[in-house]
Amino acid sequence: MAGYVSEAVIKRLPSYYRHLKELEREGVNQISSQDLGERMRLTASQIRQDINCFGGFGRQGYGYSVEGLREHIGHILGVDHLHKMIILGGGNIGRAIASSNSFPNNGFETVAIFDNDPKKIGTDVEGIIVQDICNLERFVHEHTVDIALLAVPAMRAQSLAEELYGYGVRGFWNFAPLDLKLPEDVSVENVHLDESLEVLSFRMMQQLCSPML
Amino acid sequence: MAGYVSEAVIKRLPSYYRHLKELEREGVNQISSQDLGERMRLTASQIRQDINCFGGFGRQGYGYSVEGLREHIGHILGVDHLHKMIILGGGNIGRAIASSNSFPNNGFETVAIFDNDPKKIGTDVEGIIVQDICNLERFVHEHTVDIALLAVPAMRAQSLAEELYGYGVRGFWNFAPLDLKLPEDVSVENVHLDESLEVLSFRMMQQLCSPML
Numbered sequence: 001m002a003g004y005v006s007e008a009v010i011k012r013l014p015s016y017y018r019h020l021k022e023l024e025r026e027g028v029n030q031i032s033s034q035d036l037g038e039r040m041r042l043t044a045s046q047i048r049q050d051i052n053c054f055g056g057f058g059r060q061g062y063g064y065s066v067e068g069l070r071e072h073i074g075h076i077l078g079v080d081h082l083h084k085m086i087i088l089g090g091g092n093i094g095r096a097i098a099s100s101n102s103f104p105n106n107g108f109e110t111v112a113i114f115d116n117d118p119k120k121i122g123t124d125v126e127g128i129i130v131q132d133i134c135n136l137e138r139f140v141h142e143h144t145v146d147i148a149l150l151a152v153p154a155m156r157a158q159s160l161a162e163e164l165y166g167y168g169v170r171g172f173w174n175f176a177p178l179d180l181k182l183p184e185d186v187s188v189e190n191v192h193l194d195e196s197l198e199v200l201s202f203r204m205m206q207q208l209c210s211p212m213l
Numbered sequence: 214m215a216g217y218v219s220e221a222v223i224k225r226l227p228s229y230y231r232h233l234k235e236l237e238r239e240g241v242n243q244i245s246s247q248d249l250g251e252r253m254r255l256t257a258s259q260i261r262q263d264i265n266c267f268g269g270f271g272r273q274g275y276g277y278s279v280e281g282l283r284e285h286i287g288h289i290l291g292v293d294h295l296h297k298m299i300i301l302g303g304g305n306i307g308r309a310i311a312s313s314n315s316f317p318n319n320g321f322e323t324v325a326i327f328d329n330d331p332k333k334i335g336t337d338v339e340g341i342i343v344q345d346i347c348n349l350e351r352f353v354h355e356h357t358v359d360i361a362l363l364a365v366p367a368m369r370a371q372s373l374a375e376e377l378y379g380y381g382v383r384g385f386w387n388f389a390p391l392d393l394k395l396p397e398d399v400s401v402e403n404v405h406l407d408e409s410l411e412v413l414s415f416r417m418m419q420q421l422c423s424p425m426l
């Protein structure tokens with residue numbers, strides 16, 4: 001994969017990956033940019049442009065190999081090898097993610113959950129025992145940890161992220177409602193649920209204010 | 214609020230709202246575009262451009278009234294009045310959202326949870342009893358329902374959304390891993406957790422491949 005990829009294309013990559021997996025399940029071997037575009041509600045030209053952008057693929061008039069393209073995009077996304085994830089915060093979100101059966105199939109494995117609440121420590125989440133946060137440093141030094149999921153209150157998230165950075169963790173999946181300030185060699189992806197709901201509310205307001213189509 | 218607002222600005226609105234609430238809590242009354250920009254890691258000129266875009270505010274050289282701007286953006290986002298939400302799917306995600314104490318403070322109230330799993334029906338989630346999905350139609354007809362949160366398997370989500378559309382629901386907060394196909398007068402906001410994790414994985418790959426700064 002060569003060169004700069006725009007933020008918009010990056011955000012579309014997982015959607016390509018999902019649609020290609022669906023096509024594989026449906027037994028489709030080849031797909032044209034036209035058909036893929038209809039499925040993804042993008043234009044054929046947008047599809048060709050995107051796919052060129054992440055390395056070129058397929059031949060004019062022959063369409064794309066579904067399996068080949070899915071593998072290629074999976075490789076770009078880095079989901080063709082396993083990521084070990086720890087969860088900070090054994091509350092509802094942390095437990096929901098740990099209990100989800102979709103992530104292990106996609107190259108992500110939850111290897112530990114930490115909390116500082118005595119009521120949560122020692123409880124079982126799908127076979128993973130919630131550990132005392134005091135064990136965090138030792139655990140990270142003794143195990144491979146690629147990603148830390150932060151599902152802790154906003155006031156705890158920054159200091160915890162810095163601590164984890166100090167232990168060598170470079171990937172953060174942040175559910176806390178704040179923007180983490182971390183060095184440049186860190187990757188952060190935010191899931192701000194409050195903000196998502198506010199954007200939905202905004203779109204609903206726009207619908208109310210705009211004339212019916 | 215007049216005219217077209219770009220998707221990028223829409224996505225930044227909740228972040229403005231969050232930072233302004235924080236500033237209010239810190240007792241800050243006025244803020245310059247420079248200072249707000251530093252806080253939000255945007256340029257002062259970007260801040261001014263955004264704020265102009267959603268209606269103009271503040272006077273050159275005086276900065277913005279924190280409370281005034283927060284109220285204005287809250288109004289644009291539609292979070293200054295209460296949204297009634299129902300949750301479809303009493304699994305981990307549905308329960309996590311229903312149990313969250315951050316949404317009620319932000320203008321969103323969970324009024325019911327539905328599931329078709331006899332093991333979940335009748336269980337209590339923070340005072341809300343999970344109802345049989347058979348009651349859905351009656352409930353929506355008898356109560357105001359602004360938003361339906363879809364936390365059901367992908368294969369169920371489309372038909373359920375269509376059913377809810379038929380009952381008059383026009384706002385969908387979709388956690389199921391698919392793109393809903395619904396009429397134009399519907400607002401949909403997706404939370405695709407798998408995709409978020411894949412984007413994180415992609416960013417980590419990029420960090421590995423790019424030379425250290």
